[in-house]
Amino acid sequence: MLYRENGQFKTSYAADQQIFPIAQDRWAIVGLLVFAFIGIPLLVDEYLLRAILIPFLILSLAALGVNILVGFCGQITLGAGAFMAVGAYAAYNFHIRIEGLPLLLSLLLGGLTAAAVGIVFGIPSLRVRGLYLAVATLAAQFFTDWVFLRVPWFTDNASSGSVSVSNLQVLGWPIAAPVDKYLFCLGWLTVFALLAKNMTRSAIGRQWMAIRDMDVAAEVIGIRPLFAKLSAFAVSSFFVGTAGALWGFIHLASWEPAAFSVDRSFQLLFMVIIGGLGSIMGSFFGAAFIVILPIALNQFLPAIGGLFGITISTAGISHAELIIFGALIIFFLIKEPHGIARLWSTGKEKLRLWPFPH
């Protein structure tokens, strides 16, 4: 009975166009943010921060980017890892080559470089779609894999592209302890999630969705496919690029190109499929799911096996992980193409009407 919008009347379009039109949702999100910024640093230990929460935050950011391109604009990509790599290595180059450049600026410039590269590899989307586009994005993936491995300039002549950063700080705040890293990533993600939401609810977002749903009709209405598609590639690559920079700088601190391989690209795509194509919320669900699943399997599978007197090896767990991932992707594509986000909103719909069925 608590989750009702009875009595919440909207008297202006501004009120109706809020991000969370229902008052209970607004309170929930405020509560969640307070808990994330204040509660978690007090409650959670370092392992949890390092192994789950920080990867979750950064991959959520990347998933947001992929979702803008795949979920909102309908342009498939199998090369998200490439743009993470571009973001990370570009930020690295700005960081070491320009003396005294603030960290925030390095990270943002990394993102902007990724956006530029994204536009270049997005050009085929003007001619081809679906599978063909997937091949074009794979081309980006393999090309960047090679560039950062073999072209020494980009990695400051480090062998096999392995680079590292240290002594990071923002305005005198050292980003060293896991709690600091967590808070930094959380702040970053909060801002970017808000930007993504704003874009998807305004004209540019509608252009993307129009192109996704019916490109000919979109053109007839005066949407230029060139601008809509390339802007989606740019914004998406910007998000993914900054996520890559954070992944390298904050999470790993030293990394090599393999951190952004084609497997990472697939992983990001699966996040948005499972989480929910075309949903901001879904990006978070997907990232959480993919970060937590392997850890959960590691904990539970041996226990379950133990019940039946079977010992399950580490290899066995990683095989099971593959099977479960694959099966879930198929399951979601068949049963719920809109992913966990749709399950969530259906649940909310039910809750609003509860205890009545309609």
Next chain:
Amino acid sequence: MSRQIGEVILDLKNVSLSFGGVKALTDISFDVREHEIRAIIGPNGAGKSSMLNVINGVYRPQQGEIVLRGQHFSKMNPYKAAKAGISRTFQNIALFKGMNVIDNLMTGRNLKIRSNLIQQAFWWGPARREELAHRAKVEEVIDFLEIQHIRKTPVGRLPYGLQKRVDLGRALAMEPSILLLDEPMAGMNVEEKQDMCRFILDVNDQFGTTIVLIEHDMAVVMDISDRVVVLDYGKKIGDGAPDAVRANPEVISAYLGASH
């Protein structure tokens, strides 16, 4: 009735279109006057939809040109057409299925939006104000078409008749000077057809919008249109007031002789 038919606003000259050897349109010329309702009729496969596609630049004719308010276009494209105030509806509804009714109509306002991507990302000043102003405009269209109750429904869930109405709404949200309607009443029952007729006449009457429509229902066409073009096998076989066209022997044979 305040409406007064004006000068020629759209003039098609000797348009020919073919797809890899198959002739879809052969040397077609006709004009459309401001504020009038102009119908294009003809048997199946006569080239009616191709004609509309040529007008708003989806297809590029191999020959001929389009003169719009005295401006010559030998190569029209959909974006130019939209800028010039041409909007249209589609035969097989081409709504944006993943969006709700308001958002579908808001896409119709796209050309009028001035704020840029950065402003929109920050939901800042101009972007926010524009969003509200256009929402108000879209609500006017929603009121006009009497679809208030479904404004937040995803269009994919709407029944066919309402989808057709939303399709019209999206075209109207562009505040077009010329509106192209591709079989706006196909597949509708009598009541829905009457509603749609009323909307078309109201649009024409209240906003002075010039309308070019394709329709199969002869009674409707003869009733609401000012002038009629008749196509058959991609050629123009008749042009004029409804009564004159109805009496044209060539038209009669195309409809009665050839197809039955």
Next chain:
Amino acid sequence: MGFFLETLIGGLMAGMLYSLVALGFVLIFKASGVFNFAQGAMVLFAALAMARFAVWIPAWLGLDSPFLANTIAFLAAGALMFVVAWLVERLVLRHLVNQEGATLLMATLGIAYVLEGVGTSIFGSDVYKIDIGMPKDPVMILEGSFEGGLLINKEDFVAALIAAVLVALLALFFQKTVTGRALRAVADDHQAAQSIGIPLNRIWVIVWCVAGVVALVAGVIWGSKLGVQFSLATVALRGLPVVILGGLTSIPGAIIGGLIIGVGEKLSEVYLGPMIGGGIEIWFAYQLALVFLLFRPQGLFGEKIIDRV
């Protein structure tokens, strides 16, 4: 000159294997409009099955003839690929009829993961050998025409021969049998084929089955050359640019595309590689595909795609 020709021939041999993988892609795409990303996983799965059956079956039956063991293992692996095809149709394709290409593509990614997981769970994840008695020694040819002659790997030659025979058999199957004709009908138009009574579901099983057999042959050849290991699954990624180049709907395109990519990779690696750092094999193929996407998306031999409004 001799070195150039050797590189060229090496490229052709490698290209033949790409052609086999690409052939699997094309078969399935033609008949069901699905781009099967799982083709690489199928190659891995089939090769794993073959490698392990060839060890297990003689152990169970007490056989000691390697020829018999290999034959039985090959048949058993083929049967397994039939089961895979049937399950894929039952559990996945049937539920995704009329979905967009991109959705189907992602579904086959899911199939790939499941196949890789199941394959390695059942058959293990070590490196296995497939020994079907391929000759391993290199041989000199054309010693008369060149100084020093040309050094050819006999194994490559046999492999290319097998691939050529398979392609010929497939061509016969498609052109001369009733089933082949039905497959071509389905490829041209799903609905029309269905309306004259061709059962779509059965056709899909058959075509996935054929693709499974092609995967098996590719897996055996590759496996006997390099050993069966997880990296076999990535041959799908090597085969992708091939089909873009050749055209997704063309069987000759798959063959010729494979050869072009094979030769291109080898030549570029040998002559271009040293200049820009080496290791360019993989992206060379993709950049070539990218050029085709921009200027000739239907590939060399594919049908032109026309969008209708």
